[in-house]
Amino acid sequence: MIELRRVSFAYPQRPVLTEVSAVLAEQRIGIVGGNGSGKSTLARLINGLVRPTGGQVLVDGLDTHRDLKQVRRRVGFVFQDPDLQIVMPTVAEDLAFSLRPRKLPADQVRQRVEQTLAAYGLQEHADHPAHLLSGGQKQLLALAAVLITEPAIMVLDEPTTLLDLRNRRAVMRVVAGLPQQVVLVTHDLDVLADFDRVLVIDEGRIVADDTPGPALAAYRRLAEV
Amino acid sequence: MIELRRVSFAYPQRPVLTEVSAVLAEQRIGIVGGNGSGKSTLARLINGLVRPTGGQVLVDGLDTHRDLKQVRRRVGFVFQDPDLQIVMPTVAEDLAFSLRPRKLPADQVRQRVEQTLAAYGLQEHADHPAHLLSGGQKQLLALAAVLITEPAIMVLDEPTTLLDLRNRRAVMRVVAGLPQQVVLVTHDLDVLADFDRVLVIDEGRIVADDTPGPALAAYRRLAEV
Amino acid sequence: MLSLYQPGTSPVHRCPAWVKLLAMLVLGTAAFFLTDLRVLGAGLAVVIGAYAVARIPIAAAWKLLRGVLVMLVIVVLAQGLLGDWPTAAQVGIRLLLVIGLANLITLTTTQTAIVDTVERIATPLRVFGVRPDRIGLLIALVFRFIPVIATEAARVREAHEARGVRPGLSYLAPLVIRTLRMADGLGEALEVRGVGEDDPPRRRGARVRG
């Protein structure tokens, strides 16, 4: 469960979020809003990538200020551009890289990597250079590299914008099947249709918070003006 | 008019397009296809940013190999990421930058810049640092910076993927109003509804070439498998 | 943006950039042949007078000098302790004179004026395939890239943190690769906007790289 308590965030001389409060307990939560409205900042706050300048962010009761390390283990984060997330040269190495902080014995790492490769249909590519994968495969790898650490919550910041129809579907299929709680930031409103709850952000505030139907209607009205 | 005559293109050891032929004379032409299918390469060929390794690309009868300079002046190109297209620090300077190769007298440059600023609603921002514009304004500036050179054909490679609903609409409204021939590469199939013709690319070949209805249906079928 | 220029209308400000650069060259060279402390001292006084004529705020002059001063003190101390003190004084005054003069030019000349002068001076380099008229564009691009690199660095660091990995050296290579890709993108945008149009034609079917 994610709890935002009067959360504010500002870059030097640029307020981004102002006193946002919300309790996010649903399994599937969407976040939409205009460019620069503060969606990515909100997503980053949940993972502790940025810390609030005012208020508190709690994940399962843990404060991102005080308990950063535990929060990080609990919350997985996937970015828009898979190229940014892939660190190691080959697919298998990149998956293993995620397990480093766990300091597991080598054979356990290998086993986990093999399981994960199989789960996301990447077995054949285990020793391929990661940057030669297709866009969709890269994004799947980025997802897998986060899921291998078994986070309790997944935060995804526009994970499909650079993808084509097929890759987008492949990624969304994987996301739909996740047992975790999912927070998804996206400009692709169609994928939110069967979500439990959608937040609409505008100029650093939550301006709508509802089931997808009414929330997306509110966002569309906002974009008219 | 754009003519592709058995055009092939390969990166060292990686064929991208194979013997593509087409005559593109319609006002509004869409290009869709999977990631890595060769769409951007095709768009780049039209502008001479890359030259075919086999066959010929002709723009109004001019060969991109032989008459590169004239082709460039005739074909304007807009990319996905507006941040990378803006070169000079302020909005007005960036527009003026496009006119440099023309070697026009200073007052004529100023006049053209002012007209263009007005045409795209950017007057107020003339002396603003370009990087402080919103995403949509940046993409409009990128468009304006190309249109100021009065190209006969506009090629746009996913100009709206990074934009939100409102900015996407603003850009598409400007594109819809252009008197030029437009070639638009996009993953956003909705915007192609009232185009004259849509090409579907798959693995470096044109696999469908029709009015939007049937062409997009073919693309959707392709994405199923 | 990244400039140390102090706007003004004094004779020093209005003096053409090439004259100032030439004066710098002549005086700078001369200073190295002068050993008489009185002559060097007089030269330094002239330079200080020029600061007054140009009405340079002391804070601005100090900001520029501060960086060099630490080095200067070290040099003079080392010379005095390892060698003799008269030479130390000579070295100190000489450096102060030359650096003071150079800083005065930096403070009273716009970057544009210097770039224009450099472009003109560099014209003979054309025979080596250098394009002096590109210098202004290059500088504009450097200033464009600085914040981009900073943002990308933050992005790559975040991507590491999000995976619970402390960002160490492993983050430099991804950062370089990403910025290289961005430079490629920007290069294409430049090409589309007519940069390089007036270059001599290149070999047909020349190598293509992404």
Next chain:
Amino acid sequence: MRPKDIALIALFTALMCVLGLTPRIQLPLLPAPFTAQTLGVILAGGILGARRGFASMALFVLLVAIGAPVLVGGVGGLGMILGPTGGFIIAYPFGALVTGLLIERWWPKLNYLTAFLAGFIGGALVLYVIGQPWLITVSAKVSLADGWWSWIVYLPGDLIKTAIAAGIIVTVKKAYPLITPRRTDATPAAA
């Protein structure tokens, strides 16, 4: 020079400026500070190759000269170039040039060791050879022999920077090669 080369040249100059945001670490009794910027010199030569690497570092020197505060510790201006450490600054383009030439020559079988060697020769030795005599001439009449060996102090730092740069150069060669190899019958490097 293609537009792409222009962008790449500017990029590495900008990288130098970013490295310039690090503090100026001054050692007692030595005028030259420890600087992170030699890392940029090695990377420019090792990733862009000799020609573009040289151009990029020459542009950096020009920026310093026109008064941009882009040296470590946020200093700049003609004064720095004419100052005691000016020789090192002037040497940056030549360091990149030498590293670039070596990398181009060894390109087909480039490995960590050869990259390290190329980086060290260009990004450290060349700088010492040009910068150290300059430092001694400009700053004092201390006999050449007395001041000459003070560069030893920078050696550990320079070895570490070279080690880092070599790792990056080898990785970038795998992931995003920009250099075309130089042969003895050479076609121009930055084709």
